[in-house]
Amino acid sequence: MKTYQEITITPINNVDSRAVKTGAWRTWRPVLIPEKCIHCYKCWKVCPDVAISVESPEEKSLPVWDYDYCKGCGLCAFECPKDAIEMQREVDQ
Amino acid sequence: MAKLTIPKEEIMSPGHMGCQGCGATMAMRYALKALGKKTMISVPACCWAIIPGAWPNTCMQIPMQYTAFEVTGASISGIRAALDSQGMQDVNVVGWAGDGGTVDIGIQALSGMIERGHNVIYICYDNEAYMNTGIQRSGSTPYGAWTTTTPVGTTEYWEEGQKKNLMEIVVAHRLPYAATASVAYPEDFIKKLNKCLEIPGPKFFQVYAPCPTGWKSSPELSMDLARKAVTTRAFPIYEVEHGKYKINRKPEKTPLSEYLMLQGRFKHLPEKEVEFLDAHYEKEWKALLKLEEMTQDESLGNFM
Numbered sequence: 001m002k003t004y005q006e007i008t009i010t011p012i013n014n015v016d017s018r019a020v021k022t023g024a025w026r027t028w029r030p031v032l033i034p035e036k037c038i039h040c041y042k043c044w045k046v047c048p049d050v051a052i053s054v055e056s057p058e059e060k061s062l063p064v065w066d067y068d069y070c071k072g073c074g075l076c077a078f079e080c081p082k083d084a085i086e087m088q089r090e091v092d093q
Numbered sequence: 094m095a096k097l098t099i100p101k102e103e104i105m106s107p108g109h110m111g112c113q114g115c116g117a118t119m120a121m122r123y124a125l126k127a128l129g130k131k132t133m134i135s136v137p138a139c140c141w142a143i144i145p146g147a148w149p150n151t152c153m154q155i156p157m158q159y160t161a162f163e164v165t166g167a168s169i170s171g172i173r174a175a176l177d178s179q180g181m182q183d184v185n186v187v188g189w190a191g192d193g194g195t196v197d198i199g200i201q202a203l204s205g206m207i208e209r210g211h212n213v214i215y216i217c218y219d220n221e222a223y224m225n226t227g228i229q230r231s232g233s234t235p236y237g238a239w240t241t242t243t244p245v246g247t248t249e250y251w252e253e254g255q256k257k258n259l260m261e262i263v264v265a266h267r268l269p270y271a272a273t274a275s276v277a278y279p280e281d282f283i284k285k286l287n288k289c290l291e292i293p294g295p296k297f298f299q300v301y302a303p304c305p306t307g308w309k310s311s312p313e314l315s316m317d318l319a320r321k322a323v324t325t326r327a328f329p330i331y332e333v334e335h336g337k338y339k340i341n342r343k344p345e346k347t348p349l350s351e352y353l354m355l356q357g358r359f360k361h362l363p364e365k366e367v368e369f370l371d372a373h374y375e376k377e378w379k380a381l382l383k384l385e386e387m388t389q390d391e392s393l394g395n396f397m
Binding site for chain 1: 096097098099101103105106107108109110111113114115116118119122145146148149150151152154279305311312313314315316317
């Protein structure tokens with residue numbers, strides 16, 4: 001137990017939110033159809049959850065979803081100009 | 094040649110508490126990409142007070158301070174003064190408030206901050222109601238919208254006032270730079286932020302951030318709604334640099350009902366009300382075009 005002299009005056013948040021796996025919120029899972037992808041990276045650009053990463057755009061790498069954090073909002077699938085992202089219903093594990 | 098149109102670096106971590114399809118988190122992500130890691134941010138009570146996460150988690154990789162609802166402007170003035178006295182001029186100080194905390198509660202602190210001329214950036218993300226506390230109407234709520242305090246029923250009606258024109262209030266202070274932006278145009282938003290970093294003095298942004306929860310819209314439509322708000326003239330994208338207006342997007346007009354009927358908060362509106370709202374937006378748009386034309390006059394010089 002810390003005394004009042006030892007604790008900071010205001011609480012400080014210093015743990016990165018990656019500790020919170022918001023992927024558990026998801027009902028619909030975005031799945032990429034690689035043949036249709038034209039590497040425009042619009043999905044990466046729109047993702048509000050920073051759950052899509054692009055390794056190297058110069059070498060036309062495919063966008064990668066981090067399903068630990070993807071909340072399944074469907075923005076990527078909606079914005080995709082080639083309909084290369086399919087929203088699939090999550091099945092109970 | 095595949096190329097990213099916005100900076101690759103992510104300063105916001107995943108795992109935050111934003112709703113699915115949240116426009117405010119998109120706005121923050123884009124803003125941080127432009128501002129970089131040498132940034133301090135002050136946030137009053139608003140959605141963004143919740144989004145970084147419950148203690149001890151935070152999705153921000155930069156210093157962020159929580160402040161009271163009405164003092165965002167005063168808070169960033171103080172941070173700026175403290176940094177300046179320590180000789181840290183290269184740190185960007187940003188105030189990040191919602192529309193309620195800007196147009197209603199925080200407007201005097203904002204006004205004071207601009208008047209004193211601190212070198213700070215104030216960003217208001219506009220989701221058109223007090224979304225964090227449960228969708229109560231704010232000064233920024235547009236005409237016709239349903240909120241929990243303007244319920245639609247047999248005895249009560251929708252929001253009856255027009256959206257407060259915050260930009261004109263801010264521009265009346267004659268500050269060096271003010272702009273509206275939208276999450277639908279991240280490149281435009283980032284370009285404007287990069288530009289304003291070069292300008293000393295107070296800077297102001299109003300960013301349109303759709304809220305699927307409060308607007309009763311589908312989460313995947315967030316960006317589409319923001320885009321439609323620009324094309325239907327409901328939320329024009331423009332900047333005011335030293336008093337000179339410049340409209341950044343002049344798209345073809347699309348029917349307003351296409352934008353309204355995607356949102357549950359406008360579903361009840363009869364056709365004549367949609368027409369009334371359309372006429373109002375058209376009038377505002379014409380006034381804006383005139384302002385742009387008028388302020389191009391070289392003899393006016395710079396306001397500030």
